[in-house]
Amino acid sequence: MPFELDIGLVSRAGRAPHNEDFAAVQPADDHTRVVAAIADGVSAGGRGREAAQTSVASLVRDFFCTPATWEPTVALDRLIGAQNAWLHGINRRRQPAYGLTTLTALVLSGQSFTLAHVGDTRAYLLRQGQLEQLTDDHVMGGTDFAHRLSRALGLEDRIAIDYRQGEVLPGDVFVLLSDGVHNVLTPRQIARRVGEAGGAQSLAEHLADAAWQQGSRDNLTALVVRVQGVQDATLDDITRQAQALPPLPLLQPGSVIDGLHVEALVADSGVYRVYRVYRVHDGRSGRRYALKTLHTQRAHDREEWAALAHEAWVARHLQTGPAAPHLVRVHTLAEVALAATAVPGESALPQPVPSPSASASASASASASPSAFYLLYDWVDGETLAQWLARRHRPAVVQVVSLAQQAARILGSLHRQGVVHRDVKPANLLCGPDGVLRLLDLGVALTGREPAAVRALHAGTASYVNPEQWDDPPAPADAGSDLFALGVTLYQLLTGRLPYGEVIAYQRGRYWRDPVPPSRHNPQVPIWLDAIVLKAVARSPAQRFETAEELLLALERGAARPLALPAPSPLSVRDPALGWKLACLFSALLNAVLVYWLLFLPR
Known part of the structure; x- marks a missing residue:
């Protein structure tokens, strides 16, 4: 399932003579990944606009040319590092400098986001009414140097990039702003306008208008990405979520974990005891599930965690295909909660749970987060x-x-x-x-x-x-x-x-x-x-x-x-050692003849 996004973008010169900001958004062809970036060019050399535009354009254009096996941080690091080396090489040869630029890039993939940041452009996340600043400004300390950059693309031959990753939920709003906007608007004002505005484009225009009205003398750029629906979880998402959770301790019949009542331990795999499987039932719906988790002896082995996360990803990947009726369906805890809400008190054999809507999924994700790492499969008698x-x-x-x-x-x-x-x-x-x-x-x-x-x-x-x-x-x-x-x-x-x-x-x-x-x-x-x-x-x-x-x-x-x-x-194929066996037999017979000749025949 591709992303469902509402995107808004405004970039104005404001009271400055030239607009040296640049921003762009580029989705993948199948809309399963999205890149958004904003840059603020530094105009000391008069070429800040070109630096900002080439940095953003090259990033959003080339990101989807990188191998799909690369982590987003790896792809961003390679691309931003190459752009920085190119800018720095030009700045070193030209006087005055060609141009410097800040850069903040957002990548949405699966159910997670990756943020790369250099300079003093900012990224905010509004989730359930709470606004969080995701980036730190790279500026020199003190009042006199409040707007002097300590990091920028093209400033040095090597660039240190700040990265941040996290989960994406339906209803999240990402706001990327240049300093002409965030320097005059407080986080409270930004959060209030996000709540008041309707669509993403309207919100971006509201933020630029508000900064203008409050006397901003810099360029005004606002990029808004409102998440309406997220993609199915990728393997990276599931692995990241798994490694953020604690291991599940040994459970006894009668124990309760996240509203699931343990009935019995039904499997304890092998000599090395990698996995345990419990039969559990949901206290709200009465439905039975098979709970699979790592054995306590292997709970601190991160390779085993990654393997179990891979199993969860494969199971979810296959449960929408033609083999789905012949595979046991895997569930998230949020889907279990939604199923309990949809059919209260039902205790029959569990049926496949339909995909929840975006808003219901967000509510369930918020209210039904697992307290430990485990997989939940349908329990099927037989x-x-x-x-x-x-x-x-x-x-x-x-x-x-x-x-x-x-x-x-x-x-x-x-x-x-x-x-x-x-x-x-x-x-x-x-x-x-x-x-x-x-x-x-x-x-x-x-x-x-x-x-x-x-x-x-x-x-x-x-x-x-x-x-x-x-x-x-x-x-x-x-x-x-x-x-x-x-x-x-x-x-x-x-x-x-x-x-x-x-x-x-x-x-x-x-x-x-x-x-x-x-x-x-x-x-x-x-x-x-x-x-x-x-x-x-x-x-x-x-x-x-x-x-x-x-x-x-x-x-x-x-x-x-x-x-x-x-x-x-053939016998030679069924017994690869046949040739050696025949050679040994011939040698034994020859030795027997020689012994007989030496002992019994006249000389």
């Missing part, structure tokens, strides 16, 4: 396929094929959106009471935006990891890794066994033999399904399905268009 296997429940072949088709559709949707799950297994496939298969746990998913620690992790459950990930060096996980894991899951559902046997965690898998056809263990499995399963779990990537859509098509065609059974692998 059983995982691992629970089926644990109680030795072997589903009918028709049901297994239906589940495999749903899983292939889910993975196909994820892969088309550039997401690799990396941990497909029965424990992460939940069959709900509505018969819909859901894929759980996006904690180690790859998106291209995942933290480096997540990318470097040899993720997945060992018995479901494709053979090439055990190579040295290991092949990176990709969409084929998910399809291999799904094939192993399908084999296990049909036979109750793993195609290559149990692989011990953190040890190299052994793929020395071809899997036994599932029909050998389960006579109800038809031959056409044998071919599909064996192709899915083939040891060679070239023999497997290339895409989830190819696997789905084979399952839908079934016996109508059966696949050929894969040819058995």
